[in-house]
Amino acid sequence: MNIFAGKRGLKMSIKSEVILGYSGYCKAGAHHAVKGEPRGLVKFHALWAIIKHPSEGLILFDTGYTSRFHTATKSWPNRIYARMTPVVIDPEDELKSQLARLGHSHLDVRKVIISHFHADHVGGLKDFPNAQIITSRRAFEHTLKTPKWRGFTKGILHDLIPDNWMERLCIVEDNFRPIKNKYLGEGRALFGDDSLQMYHLPGHAAGQTGLLIHSTSGPLFLIADACWDIRAVTEGKLPNPIVRLFFDDWNAYLTTIESLRDFHLHNPDVKLIPTHCQKTTDPLMR
Numbered sequence: 001m002n003i004f005a006g007k008r009g010l011k012m013s014i015k016s017e018v019i020l021g022y023s024g025y026c027k028a029g030a031h032h033a034v035k036g037e038p039r040g041l042v043k044f045h046a047l048w049a050i051i052k053h054p055s056e057g058l059i060l061f062d063t064g065y066t067s068r069f070h071t072a073t074k075s076w077p078n079r080i081y082a083r084m085t086p087v088v089i090d091p092e093d094e095l096k097s098q099l100a101r102l103g104h105s106h107l108d109v110r111k112v113i114i115s116h117f118h119a120d121h122v123g124g125l126k127d128f129p130n131a132q133i134i135t136s137r138r139a140f141e142h143t144l145k146t147p148k149w150r151g152f153t154k155g156i157l158h159d160l161i162p163d164n165w166m167e168r169l170c171i172v173e174d175n176f177r178p179i180k181n182k183y184l185g186e187g188r189a190l191f192g193d194d195s196l197q198m199y200h201l202p203g204h205a206a207g208q209t210g211l212l213i214h215s216t217s218g219p220l221f222l223i224a225d226a227c228w229d230i231r232a233v234t235e236g237k238l239p240n241p242i243v244r245l246f247f248d249d250w251n252a253y254l255t256t257i258e259s260l261r262d263f264h265l266h267n268p269d270v271k272l273i274p275t276h277c278q279k280t281t282d283p284l285m286r
């Protein structure tokens with residue numbers, strides 16, 4: 001079965017070109033990312049995707065870090081965030097600069113899909129003032145109701161979010177057609193065709209979503225932080241339970257991993273791409 005055919009099989013030929021890149025990184029304990037790994041540090045790159053859709057133009061999925069992370073975490077209490085996850089970002093690596101080197105202005109981006117509002121996913125959001133901000137209702141509501149002073153405890157730095165974000169918001173559940181996937185449950189087909197499909201991947205962060213893409217280089221599923229290391233899905237190697245403290249809902253996280261495992265078993269041709277799994281993403285860099 002072609003997962004992009006849906007009920008509107010005629011549209012399945014629509015494909016987007018996808019360019020993946022990193023903007024900055026932080027370091028995390030290898031033994032935290034995967035329980036039982038030897039102690040040491042692994043880089044958590046902040047991955048984004050530029051999606052060139054044939055009719056919708058330039059779309060971004062997440063936006064990486066920018067140097068604004070450092071300004072947003074200069075003072076108390078956000079400084080705690082920077083201490084726990086020291087971030088390295090070279091201005092040349094920011095998504096806006098990388099887009100320019102690819103010949104695109106940041107002002108031409110009309111749509112940014114945000115998987116969830118953690119700082120490594122929304123760091124560049126302020127650089128795309130002409131873009132709609134597409135996200136799930138829960139991700140939006142959770143960010144809205146989290147007070148600024150304790151946002152850092154949820155991985156949210158309000159200073160990274162544009163002041164007019166509410167006017168530019170496009171809640172995925174209110175604007176796009178529902179679709180169903182046997183393993184992933186209800187999703188949404190974006191922009192009137194089945195070539196970009198958003199699914200809920202709850203657990204790590206409130207309202208987290210992933211994007212399944214019919215891409216010119218094959219089917220890709222950007223699964224954000226549904227797992228950090230792909231072996232959580234392929235080999236059942238889960239993070240150290242200590243990270244529960246930073247998760248929205250540990251049981252939902254485990255259920256999401258199960259769904260992804262089932263999906264992967266039945267759709268082995270779809271490349272699963274976690275944001276921070278360098279072994280997965282390095283070979284996909286241009």
Ligand SMILES: [Zn+2]
Nearest residue numbers: 118120225275
């Ligand atoms: Zn992340």
